[in-house]
Amino acid sequence: xxxxxxxxxxxxxxxQYPKLKRRKQLKELWLSASILVFALGLSVAQSFHAPIPxxxxxxxxxxxxxxxxxxxxxx
Amino acid sequence: MQPMIEKGKINRRQFAILTMLFSLGSTxxxxxxxLTAVSKQDGWISAIVGVLLGMLLIGLYxxxxxxxxxxxxxxxxxxxxxxxxxxIVALLFFSFFFLLSSLVLRNVGDFITTIVMPETPIQIxxxxxxxxxxxxxxxxxxxxxxxxxxxxxxxxxxxLILIVFLVPQIQFDRIQPVFESGTKAILHSSLSIISIPYLxxxxxxxxxxxVNHPEKIGSAYLKGGVLGGLVIIIVTMLCVFVLGWxxxxxxxxxxxxxxxxxxxGEFLQRIEVLVAVIWFLTIFFKLALCFYAAMLGLAxxxxxxxxxxxxxxxxxxxxxxxxxxxxxxxxxxVFASEIWPFYSLTFGFFFPVLLLVVSxxxxxxx
Numbered sequence: 001x002x003x004x005x006x007x008x009x010x011x012x013x014x015x016q017y018p019k020l021k022r023r024k025q026l027k028e029l030w031l032s033a034s035i036l037v038f039a040l041g042l043s044v045a046q047s048f049h050a051p052i053p054x055x056x057x058x059x060x061x062x063x064x065x066x067x068x069x070x071x072x073x074x075x
Numbered sequence: 076m077q078p079m080i081e082k083g084k085i086n087r088r089q090f091a092i093l094t095m096l097f098s099l100g101s102t103x104x105x106x107x108x109x110l111t112a113v114s115k116q117d118g119w120i121s122a123i124v125g126v127l128l129g130m131l132l133i134g135l136y137x138x139x140x141x142x143x144x145x146x147x148x149x150x151x152x153x154x155x156x157x158x159x160x161x162x163i164v165a166l167l168f169f170s171f172f173f174l175l176s177s178l179v180l181r182n183v184g185d186f187i188t189t190i191v192m193p194e195t196p197i198q199i200x201x202x203x204x205x206x207x208x209x210x211x212x213x214x215x216x217x218x219x220x221x222x223x224x225x226x227x228x229x230x231x232x233x234x235l236i237l238i239v240f241l242v243p244q245i246q247f248d249r250i251q252p253v254f255e256s257g258t259k260a261i262l263h264s265s266l267s268i269i270s271i272p273y274l275x276x277x278x279x280x281x282x283x284x285x286v287n288h289p290e291k292i293g294s295a296y297l298k299g300g301v302l303g304g305l306v307i308i309i310v311t312m313l314c315v316f317v318l319g320w321x322x323x324x325x326x327x328x329x330x331x332x333x334x335x336x337x338x339x340g341e342f343l344q345r346i347e348v349l350v351a352v353i354w355f356l357t358i359f360f361k362l363a364l365c366f367y368a369a370m371l372g373l374a375x376x377x378x379x380x381x382x383x384x385x386x387x388x389x390x391x392x393x394x395x396x397x398x399x400x401x402x403x404x405x406x407x408x409v410f411a412s413e414i415w416p417f418y419s420l421t422f423g424f425f426f427p428v429l430l431l432v433v434s435x436x437x438x439x440x441x
Contacts, residue, residue: 001198005391012387020384028384031377035388042395054399055174056410063417071413074263075113 002047009040080374080382083217086287087295092223093360094279094299096230098272100361101182102307104328104354107314109267109412111324114260116250118320119312121264126304128265129273132423133300137293139431140280144289148280149372152426155434164426165376168277171422172369173389175275177396179362180204183355184397185404186328191351201394204362209390211363212370213383216285219363226356233353236346238309240337245316270416272303274423281368327404366393 012032020029045052085093110125111118143151148168153161183204184197192200211219279296283289310330314323317336323329334347370389374382401407 001196001202001394004198004202005394008387008391016384016387025380025384027377028379028381031379032384032388035385035392039388039391039395043391046395046398052395052399054402055396056400056406056414059418060410060414063414067413067417070417071263074259 002043005040005043009036012036080371080380081216081285083215083220084285084287085216085220085282087292089220089224090279090282090286090292091295091299091302092227093220093282093364094276094296095303096223096227096357096360097278097364098276098300098303099230099306100354100357100359101179102268102272102303103310103357104186104330104350105182105411106268106271106307107311107329108324108326109271110264110311111315111320111329112264112412114256114264115324116252116315116320117254117256117261118264118315118323119250119308120254121261122268122304122308122311124261125265125268125273126301126308128269129276129300129304130297132269132273133276133296134293135424135427135431136276136280137296139427139434140283140292141290142431142434143283145284147282147284147371147375148277149375151434152430155430155437162376164430165372168422168426169369169372169376171419172278172281172365172372173393174396174400175278176362176365176369177393177400179358179365180393180397181401181407183358183362185401185407186331186351186354189404190328190331191348198394198398201397204359205390205394207359208363208366209386211359212367213386216282216367219360219367223360226360230353230356233349234306236349237334237337237353238313240339240343240346241313241317241333243339244336245313247316249316249319250312266416267412268304268307270419270423271411272307273300274416274419275365276300277423277427278364278368280427281371282364327408366390 013036017029017033020026020032042052106122107118110121114121140148143154146154149165152164152168155161156164180201184200187200188195188197211222276296283292286292286295310333314329314333317333318326318329322332326332331347331350334350335345337346338344366389370382370385373385373389379385401410
């Protein structure tokens with residue numbers, strides 16, 4: 001569903017960013033633009049079925065030992 | 076003093092309504108199955124234990140929030156822990172809120188694609204929901220709060236229909252023998268209800284400074300939490316009474332199956348979509364509040380003057396992340412029952428306690 005992301009991004013760049021530039025809100029503009037580029041990159045990677053790391057795998061790796069100890073104590 | 080990004084104000088009643096809808100969203104469909112998975116027919120006792128422990132958590136949040144009535148969670152973690160450590164904790168809180176939004180969005184997608192519209196691609200479902208949420212968040216907190224007042228009567232009405240029409244189907248022998256599973260299993264099952272709505276209620280610490288008379292929030296917070304918990308307890312009891320525990324624990328969305336059982340005479344049946352409506356309404360508010368808290372937190376973290384420029388880029392990120400997070404429904408069930416309680420414990424219990432203790436030692440309140 002890359003096209004939805006692209007349309008949404010195009011709308012932001014066309015309608016929101018000129019306003020931010022005019023009001024000299026450059027910090028907002030930079031942060032927003034960098035998140036946008038990152039999000040579009042991920043969208044493209046996803047639409048080409050590139051492997052994207054899953055943050056839940058990292059969380060699982062961190063909490064698995066604690067979870068095992070507690071849950072075995074409760075069973 | 077940091078700039079006020081959100082200029083709207085909500086009152087305590089709206090805060091209570093939002094708390095209630097938040098604690099119902101996604102819980103009402105998912106949690107009954109997790110509650111009965113370990114403690115079997117005693118799942119309803121686990122629900123009661125979980126709600127009672129949840130009340131204690133709300134007490135903790137109230138104590139922490141009332142120490143800094145003019146600041147949000149992200150702002151006072153910087154005040155309490157200092158610039159660097161505070162920023163790291165605030166960033167972690169942002170990641171928690173954002174990840175929670177993507178998981179909640181995925182719940183919507185999974186529900187619709189497995190039960191209502193199996194042929195529709197899940198991304199389309201997500202995007203439609205994301206657009207509604209982006210609109211709500213860009214309109215601000217006041218609009219979300221007022222729309223919750225409009226939708227509350229509908230949610231209550233549909234819940235009453237569900238409960239009243241299921242009463243004839245109740246079979247009391249389904250909960251016997253009571254206490255068969257034992258204390259450990261009951262506590263184990265109650266982890267699910269503690270983690271799915273109650274530890275996530277930290278989101279409301281972001282809204283504290285925008286409520287009128289923030290020093291008196293406690294009762295509204297508690298009222299919303301209790302009402303939401305009561306509904307979950309009743310729905311879990313009905314699941315056990317009507318479906319039986321084995322059926323409940325095998326289904327991913329047992330309260331939807333529950334509504335299929337409604338049959339009054341020969342003419343009133345197949346009204347299970349009512350549950351879906353309850354769920355869409357409540358989960359919309361849950362998702363909107365999580366996403367709102369994430370955006371507000373990010374803007375406060377970087378000291379921006381508005382969070383609105385971030386909404387659409389983060390919306391795209393949310394839609395992508397919600398597809399990545401769960402490769403399949405088994406992953407979701409294992410994650411929700413084994414990892415999520417501990418992950419949300421870090422943010423819903425450990426960090427608030429840490430902030431409270433450090434703040435008591437430093438005495439920097441107000």
